[in-house]
Amino acid sequence: MVDYAIWAAQKALSKAEYEWKKATPLMKELKLKLQFLTFRAWIWATGTISSRTLHIPWDEAGCLCPVGDLFNYAAPGEDLNGFDNVDNLQNGYALDDLDTQHSQRLTDGAFEEDAAAYCFYAKTNYKKGEQVLLSYGTYTNLELLEYYGFLLEDNPNEKVFIPLEPDIHSSSSWPNDSLYIHQNGRPSFALMAALRVWATPPYQRKSIRHQAYSGSQLSQDNEISVMTWIAKKCHATLKAMPTSIEDDNLLLSFTDKIQEFDNLWEWGKAMPAFGGEFCNLLQATNLKRNDESFASRRAKMLIDRWKLAVHWRLIYKKVLVDCISYCTDTINSLSSFVS
Structure with a gap:
């Protein structure tokens, strides 16, 4: 996968x-x-x-804060901590300054020594009866799944990674976790900079590195080459996956019909397209073939976790499709400009 x-x-x-x-x-x-x-x-x-502890500066284990741990999560907006705030980088702001601004914006609660209390702040004017949401910080969907057991359909901090050739990493100094695709399908600032350098002949890289790292296009041919490579890599990644977007959508809709069957195995047999994946899942969790009904807590937990996994990979695939569209549009635009 x-x-x-x-x-x-x-x-x-x-x-x-x-x-x-x-x-x-x-x-x-x-x-x-x-x-x-x-x-x-x-x-x-x-x-x-x-999943319920809150950060405190004097103990890495954190603390429990009754009521304060009941707020649901709202993702912060733009990622100022990455390398995609091009204006700030080009204007010469230090990354340390950006990190300070970032930390102040990304969490809506903290222990304040002056008040000797854990304080929460709402960034929205809520009306009576509305749910109050707080940001715990920037998390990708994979991190939200690991730490909290949920994910967001529209997560502005989502990062989708695609396989990169080893010499792409060796030809640039960008951290590996900065080379990703945004949820809207656009390659990250660092990924574009790294690929622009990589797509340049090795003997020219030193002279153009500073230009690429400032976020500038090197040439129309270089930009088309980079966009073509990204689109092909996304397409190859999608093709290599055992299920398609249509398959995953069908699977998610089918999970809503589980109550129509007596047990997990009867339900699984009704899904010929996913039979292998489903059988592997049950075997990995040591469930028996004959008596696992949907009324059991374990069976419900199994299905819920599987749905989350399918949902995550579906979002992953959609980002790749959006990236292909973005790259194709960019290539067409550049090509028409050249002609």
Whole structure:
């Protein structure tokens, strides 16, 4: 599927297993019941705590804040912390200054020593009865899934990564996590700069690097070459995936009909297009073929998690499609200008 998403999941699992093993001797010393010593119990406990703790400067574990942890999430707007605020970069503002401005805007709550309290601030004039939303910070959908168990259909901080050749990384100094595609389908500032340098003959790169890093086009031919490469890479990535956007939309709509079937296996057999994926999912979770009804908590959790995974990959694919459209429009515009 998507390599960096698989890597993120494996990394999170390895980290959880390491922390569980490290904490097990202490939990045994505290004489906790056996059901609380399992890895599954540890995942539940740490997930429950980490999704509700708030940051405090004197303890990395954070703190619990009753009522304050009930606010749902609203993503902050433009990403000032990345390399896409071209105006500020070109005007010479230091990245440290941008980071300071960014941190002040991206969270709507913090512990204030003067008040000796955790304070929350609304950035919108809410009316009575409206839900109050707060920003916890900038998170991609993959991060929201890992830390909070949900994602956003329209996340302005989403980052979609595509496979890049090793020499693209070696020919530029941009951090790997800055080389991405925005949710609107536009390549990031850093990705465009890196590809403009990479698409230039090696013996010319040193002389044009400063121009590329300032966000300027090097030439129309170079720009067309970069856009063509991105579009082809997005298309190849989509083609290599086992399901299409249409498949995923159908699958999501089919999950809404689960109550029409007696159990998971009957439901799975009614989905021939996704039978292999569904069977692998059930086998990986050790569910039995005969008696897992939709009334069980475990079955519901399984379906909910699967829907989130499908939803995430659907958003990923849509961004790639939008990127292909953006690149194609740019190429057509540049080509018509040349002619």
